[in-house]
Amino acid sequence: MPDRLIVPVILSGGAGTRLWPLSTPARPKQFHALTGSLTMLQMTAARAADAERFAAPIVVASGAHADEVERQLAEVGARPGTLVLEPVGRNTAAAIALAALAAEADDLLLVMPSDHVIGRADRFQAAVDAAAVHAAQGWLMTFGIAPDRPETGYGYIKRGDTLGEAAWAVERFVEKPDLATATAYVAAGSYAWNGGIFLFRAGDLLAGLDRHAPDILADVRSAFGSAAREGGRIAPGPEAFAAVRSQSIDHALMEVHDRVGVVPVEMDWSDVGSWDALYDVGDKDAAGNSLSGDVHTLDTASCLVHSSGPKVVTVGVSDLIVVATGDTLLVLPRGQSQRVKDAVEALKRAGEPS
């Protein structure tokens, strides 16, 4: 265990449509309780709430969600930390740079997306401990999710030389592979999914950006320097932040930096990136249904039925995904939830609000 408390950095900038109609730009995935009674943001905060190991969090979120973030964190008793409010989204390099500027240079930052689930919190904590050792020595540490299938939707991390303590130097990052390549990666055993979780010292992150993406860091510094501050809220100016180049931390830094490490970990991780993924991680009834909300089934099997409002009644159906919000209803077969984005696009083309 590190001497210094680790500072959780929770990235709440996502606004994906893959869980439409529940997830919308106004209320994206992380603000919903998808797998239990807590929202994904709340579960993320709870994962780093142990006051003996973690400091109060730095949350980087859209300015539009400031009140919602504070409300949800207060609901689970999270310690008041720092809330950095992005006027617009500028991808993860800028978001993480903001967090690093809000921290002290020697702070160890545990960067976590706010919309993932981790079934085995104990293994995650052990991996954090293992990574902290190397982060304290200047390494930018990633966490490699042990792959259980040849997923083509994620980037992969190939490990190289061992660093000891269950950690390796990263040999290279790989973009989303095709199926044959992904299958070979899984068979090889030395590849892991890049889950976008990181641990490093704030100063090391900033130094890395200064070397590999100095324009991003300079512009973020400028926006941060002129930010409005009120209580724990830091709000960079809209014009200054809008000028920042939009790039992922992977491209801007991790893939090109020389001291990047990885701790592989099997922790029942999911990014819940689709309704099918939610079905996979959810509890099932005896008939294999994953049910949530005011849902009543009769002779229904292997369905995901999620309601955040209306009463939903299914009779005599199987292998369907049924999602009901207060004003929208989606029905599609299980296994086809990647088509949700097609539906959202079609609605947009038809001029429909989604």
Next chain:
Amino acid sequence: MPDRLIVPVILSGGAGTRLWPLSTPARPKQFHALTGSLTMLQMTAARAADAERFAAPIVVASGAHADEVERQLAEVGARPGTLVLEPVGRNTAAAIALAALAAEADDLLLVMPSDHVIGRADRFQAAVDAAAVHAAQGWLMTFGIAPDRPETGYGYIKRGDTLGEAAWAVERFVEKPDLATATAYVAAGSYAWNGGIFLFRAGDLLAGLDRHAPDILADVRSAFGSAAREGGRIAPGPEAFAAVRSQSIDHALMEVHDRVGVVPVEMDWSDVGSWDALYDVGDKDAAGNSLSGDVHTLDTASCLVHSSGPKVVTVGVSDLIVVATGDTLLVLPRGQSQRVKDAVEALKRAGEPS
């Protein structure tokens, strides 16, 4: 064409659950626009709106629906008629007796359920003309729906001797048959469905009831005599009307009376008694979908999707029934809509409001 105007009698007492969740006791089927822009009640009124042939209607409805009936009829410009308000439902013998008492003895009454669709109005009108000739001679006339399938959900009427003018004496009424019997009926050609549409003189109906169901008539007379009247509304007293024996006009009179006739008619009739029946009568898109409301389909075929509120999006499904109201959603396969009542029963057992 009869010399005297025919008085339409519209029975709006139904409160079926077979079209749940759209149809509910608070707002049953006849008050919904299921097949077009008009509600079924409005379509029924429009069917007998020709002022050269029809007088203003007598509507028999639940007291709870008085305002809704008047609002819907006014919306289609129906002439103000008589609205008989039942404090409780006591089946069709009592409802029709109320209408007959509200009319004059020599009035020809065309009794129509308010929740059927008739595609060929011209044929219906011709059948009414044919029936009127015999009704004016004291016959209680029924309309026999030419069967296009061995339906086991309806009663059948077997015709006997011809009365001339496309009408026959009824040989007998048959309760809902089993499939083999129904198949034989359809093959025989002398059977028709009993659609619950009647034409007779008010006085003949009352005389028939006086002979075959004198208790019902006496109790209805008593309730009618003490009814509260205001404008066109007649409201029998709750206690008096509750005392009336509940029986259908078929059992109470038609099946036992000696001068009952039938005019068979092919008029694209449906009682829209299920979501499957609604699919059958509805317009279809190129993929065989019957869609109504704020509905968007992608790669969807042979589905009935009916929304009276929420936006509904379907992707990659076929042969489903999807019904969305403001607070409830039903999903089941086409061909299984008789199971809707099972779902409603299950919800009731679970203590859920339906």
